[in-house]
Amino acid sequence: MTIRPIVLLPDRRLRLVSEPVAAVTPEIRVLAQDMLDTMYDAPGVGLAAIQIGVAKRVITMDVSKDEKERHPMVLINPEILWSSEEKRGYEEGCLSIPEYYEEVERPDRVRFRYTDLDGRTVEQDADGLLATCVQHEIDHLNGVLFIDHLSKLKRDRVVAKFKKAAKREAAGG
Ligand code: K1U
Ligand code: ZN
Secondary structure (H helix, E strand, O other): OOOOOOOOOOOHHHHOOOEOOOOOOHHHHHHHHHHHHHHHHOOOOEEEHHHHOOOEOEEEEOOOOOOOOOOOEEEEEEEEEEEOOOEEEEEEOOOOOOOOOEEEEEEOOEEEEEEOOOOOEEEEEEOHHHHHHHHHHHHHHOOOOHHHHOOHHHHHHHHHHHHHHHHHHHOOO
16 A cells, blocks of 8 residues: 655646556556555545646546445546536535635536546546546646636635745745
8 A cells, every 4th residue: 555645736746737648557557556545545535646746647536425335436548528518516625735625616417438447448427526526637637726716816815825834834844
């Protein structure tokens, strides 16, 4: 089990556009397992590889309600194929912006495609938390954070707060 440090706002790596994965190699399998370990430890319902500093198009998710029954998902090169016109608001958080939650409106339902760890192409429909989470994680692959969906005032405020905390940390606490 390997838990990797999570990259926090205002780290510029969070703004990178991640690179597509060319093939499911042993290195990608190790990355996916480390991401699941890190996500469950946090705990979170999703994680994008860039959140542990790896700019590859890999995400992990587990939106199951029962903590005892895990349903880990690993999505390689995920893409949204279709989004509903109807929107839904959900109070989102982000492991890279700890302890900050705000409601974000996104399409209520989506269809997405990805490559799984066996190299197979999978298409899936989602609603509820899974739809919200897959959109949040694909945003990460494109350097977009959930605070980008908020007003400039709210975004500037939270970025300033995390910049201040990072400066304090760099100065030794
Ligand atoms: O990508 C991330 O930063 C993970 C993030 C995913 C997410 C949460 C909520 C809506 C959309 C996407 C998180 O997992 S934040 C933590 C969280 O939501 C949670 C933690 C423990 C139990 C249940 C939820
Ligand atoms: Zn996030």
